[in-house]
Amino acid sequence: xxxxxxVFVEQRAGSVREVSYQLLSKANQICAELxxxxxxxxxxxxxxxxxxxxxxxxxxxLVLEDERFGxxxxxxARDVMVGIIKExxxxxxxxxxxxxGMDLAPAIAAKTGLPLSTDCVDIKIEAGKVKAVxxxxxxxxxxxxxxxxxxxxCIFTVRPGSFSVEGYPDRMGExxxxxxxxxxxxxxxxxxxxxxTGAGEVDITQAELLVSIGRGVGEKERIEEIQELARxxxxxxxxxxxxxxxxxxxxxxxxxxxxxxxxxxxxxALGISGAFQHVAGIxxxxxxxxxxxxxxxxxxxxxxxxxxxxxxxxSDAIKKALKK
Amino acid sequence: MDIVVCxxxxxxxxxxxxxxxxxxxxxxxxxxxxxINDWDSYAVEEAIxxxxxxxxxxxxxxxxxxxxxxxxxxxxxxxxxxxxxxESGGMPMDGTVVAGILASVIRNIPCDLVLTGVQADxxxxxxxxxxxxxxxxxxxxxxxxxxxxxxxxxVARIELxxxxxxxxxxxxxxxxxxxxxxxxxxxxxxxxIRKASKKELKVIDVKELGLSQNDLVPPTEIEEIYLPADxxxxxxxxxxxxxxxxxxxxxMRRKGVAL
Numbered sequence: 182x183x184x185x186x187x188v189f190v191e192q193r194a195g196s197v198r199e200v201s202y203q204l205l206s207k208a209n210q211i212c213a214e215l216x217x218x219x220x221x222x223x224x225x226x227x228x229x230x231x232x233x234x235x236x237x238x239x240x241x242x243l244v245l246e247d248e249r250f251g252x253x254x255x256x257x258a259r260d261v262m263v264g265i266i267k268e269x270x271x272x273x274x275x276x277x278x279x280x281x282g283m284d285l286a287p288a289i290a291a292k293t294g295l296p297l298s299t300d301c302v303d304i305k306i307e308a309g310k311v312k313a314v315x316x317x318x319x320x321x322x323x324x325x326x327x328x329x330x331x332x333x334x335c336i337f338t339v340r341p342g343s344f345s346v347e348g349y350p351d352r353m354g355e356x357x358x359x360x361x362x363x364x365x366x367x368x369x370x371x372x373x374x375x376x377x378t379g380a381g382e383v384d385i386t387q388a389e390l391l392v393s394i395g396r397g398v399g400e401k402e403r404i405e406e407i408q409e410l411a412r413x414x415x416x417x418x419x420x421x422x423x424x425x426x427x428x429x430x431x432x433x434x435x436x437x438x439x440x441x442x443x444x445x446x447x448x449x450a451l452g453i454s455g456a457f458q459h460v461a462g463i464x465x466x467x468x469x470x471x472x473x474x475x476x477x478x479x480x481x482x483x484x485x486x487x488x489x490x491x492x493x494x495x496s497d498a499i500k501k502a503l504k505k
Numbered sequence: 506m507d508i509v510v511c512x513x514x515x516x517x518x519x520x521x522x523x524x525x526x527x528x529x530x531x532x533x534x535x536x537x538x539x540x541i542n543d544w545d546s547y548a549v550e551e552a553i554x555x556x557x558x559x560x561x562x563x564x565x566x567x568x569x570x571x572x573x574x575x576x577x578x579x580x581x582x583x584x585x586x587x588x589x590x591x592e593s594g595g596m597p598m599d600g601t602v603v604a605g606i607l608a609s610v611i612r613n614i615p616c617d618l619v620l621t622g623v624q625a626d627x628x629x630x631x632x633x634x635x636x637x638x639x640x641x642x643x644x645x646x647x648x649x650x651x652x653x654x655x656x657x658x659x660v661a662r663i664e665l666x667x668x669x670x671x672x673x674x675x676x677x678x679x680x681x682x683x684x685x686x687x688x689x690x691x692x693x694x695x696x697x698i699r700k701a702s703k704k705e706l707k708v709i710d711v712k713e714l715g716l717s718q719n720d721l722v723p724p725t726e727i728e729e730i731y732l733p734a735d736x737x738x739x740x741x742x743x744x745x746x747x748x749x750x751x752x753x754x755x756x757m758r759r760k761g762v763a764l
Contacts, residue, residue, distance in 0.1 A: 193665070253671075255645070280665050283623070283631045283682075284647040290601070290632075291639035296724035297601070299630050312728065317628055318518050322525070322532065325728045341666075369644035370675040373660070379668035390762045396519075414757070414764060426686030438666050446761045449753075454519075468760045470753060471739060475520045479733075486756060487739030488749055498750035503764065 182309075184272035184334060185220040186212050189262060189285065190235060190242075191277055192225045193253070194375065197233045200277035200341040205238040207304065207344040208275055209352070212240075214306060217272060219352055222265060224258055226251045241355040250361075252372035253281050257365065259288040264362045266293050271334055273304070273311070278338035286338045296328040297336040302343045311335055319456055320479045341438065342461050379441060381433025383417055390416030391445045391466075393436060395459075396423040397452015397473060397492055404429055407451065410496045413503055419443065421459045437462040451492040455480025506561040506654065507616040510552040510585070511607055511633065512545040513567060514576040515626045529729045532627075541576040544622025548683040550690040551652060552620050553584035559654060562586040564614055568593050568606050574706060581701035582693045588706045589614075591714075599723035600632025606721075607633070608640035609714045618659065619680040623648050631682070638680035646673055649681040 186208040191198040212219045221239035227246045236242040250257050276282040278300045290297035303314035313326040328335050385391060392411040398404060411418045425435045436443050437459040444465035451472050460483050463469060471484035472495045481487045488495055516537040524533040552563045565580035565588045567573050577588035591606055621634035638645035651662030663671040664684050742749045758764055
């Protein structure tokens with residue numbers, strides 16, 4: 182493998198997203214292993230580029246400075262990336278497994294014909310062969326994925342939070358301005374605005390104790406029992422995605438990547454299976470106590486303490502103990 | 506507005522111990538119950554809601570075996586007008602191959618909008634939707650949790666990270682990958698499914714589609730499936746519920762929660 186490792190840098194409203202640093206960190210390691218160059222691609226207005234130091238983490242950054250492209254446009258990003266890939270033939274292309282990355286990476290793959298492995302938690306090179314590590318069935322299993330033919334390059338989307346941004350060296354940081362492709366068609370979609378869905382009656386990010394419920398609560402009618410438990414404990418009720426999806430609690434209660442990141446002293450996870458999107462939101466929690474009927478629930482892999490029991494039986498026992 | 510919605514039948518794996526087969530490349534799913542992919546059920550509901558509001562017809566499509574018709578019948582019972590199953594003959598597929606197969610069929614179904622789920626419960630790839638859009642030359646958006654049709658455009662509410670949504674305007678025809686929670690998928694009774702069996706369900710063999718060998722060989726392949734490493738993890742509190750409760754209360758107090 183001799184081509185560059187190409188990283189797509191994601192920026193939103195002028196700031197480079199954390200996942201981009203994580204991609205650069207992993208790319209840095211691959212580049213060291215293969216002795217190849219790390220190239221980052223940045224599309225956006227100049228101001229947002231200057232306010233960030235990510236460019237130091239790449240050997241060179243291809244910068245498409247264009248006020249028109251200040252907000253992510255998938256078609257523009259796709260066409261720019263496809264142009265670069267065709268011209269420079271990178272060994273690998275890394276994109277974040279984010280809502281935008283999930284829109285962009287398959288589009289690049291379809292246009293270039295390069296193989297794609299998504300939502301990777303690791304990328305390895307074993308005996309000259311590229312291997313992607315990813316999860317199946319919501320994290321119950323892992324799979325090592327190989328490509329039929331990676332000789333022309335390959336594309337990965339990388340799960341946010343998979344790689345540490347600590348302790349990787351700076352690189353050359355050469356800035357190379359690039360032009361938008363000349364025949365760029367008028368995009369068929371355009372950015373309108375951002376909407377914050379986070380505001381609500383309670384602020385789960387400030388709570389010292391969160392009593393959090395997941396799918397295991399079973400039905401809306403029984404949430405009251407947990408609200409009572411939270412009252413007795415002096416905590417605040419939060420929840421995982423399925424509870425909001427079912428309309429049982431408003432979105433401002435939701436913990437996780439598409440909800441809020443929380444940092445309580447104690448996080449009591451009741452009937453939460455522990456999907457990675459949820460777990461990412463409790464990284465800042467002091468102590469995690471998980472209660473789940475399923476002994477093999479992934480939440481037990483990240484919790485400090487676990488109780489393999491029915492959450493209502495557990496809740497009743499706590500209430501009873503505190504009444505004494 | 507005519508809509509095509511793509512669905513997949515997946516094993517139901519909540520509170521199920523999954524078994525890896527001897528080749529270590531497949532999961533033994535034969536004995537498991539199967540359901541419609543969670544994301545797809547929201548996509549079907551969204552298609553039906555749009556049809557109820559704007560008129561038009563909904564076609565549900567899947568790639569798979571006869572057993573997979575179960576999810577098409579479910580979509581028909583929810584309100585789809587017709588269904589198409591593409592018989593895959595049990596060949597190995599990944600998201601790219603499935604998208605290629607779907608594209609060769611959907612190309613011939615006149616429609617304004619194509620909906621898929623964001624991803625499937627089993628392989629969690631999130632590849633089929635956007636790849637299909639590109640093959641069909643459609644405008645696309647991923648992870649959509651709200652839709653409004655406005656003239657020749659569709660306005661999509663895209664779920665970004667950290668409680669922020671992006672509002673994006675796309676020209677029709679378009680493809681959107683649908684996020685869970687966008688609506689409340691309607692209840693389907695056994696009777697409803699039986700009634701829907703009168704609706705058209707067409708079967709097309711993948712061999713009839715004129716796809717090349719190259720289109721049908723998956724560009725990715727699973728080398729090995731394995732269980733997560735059993736390291737670290739929670740200290741399990743065992744015993745009578747009252748004993749466990751006392752232990753948990755004690756932990757909370759030690760960690761600084763005032764009780």
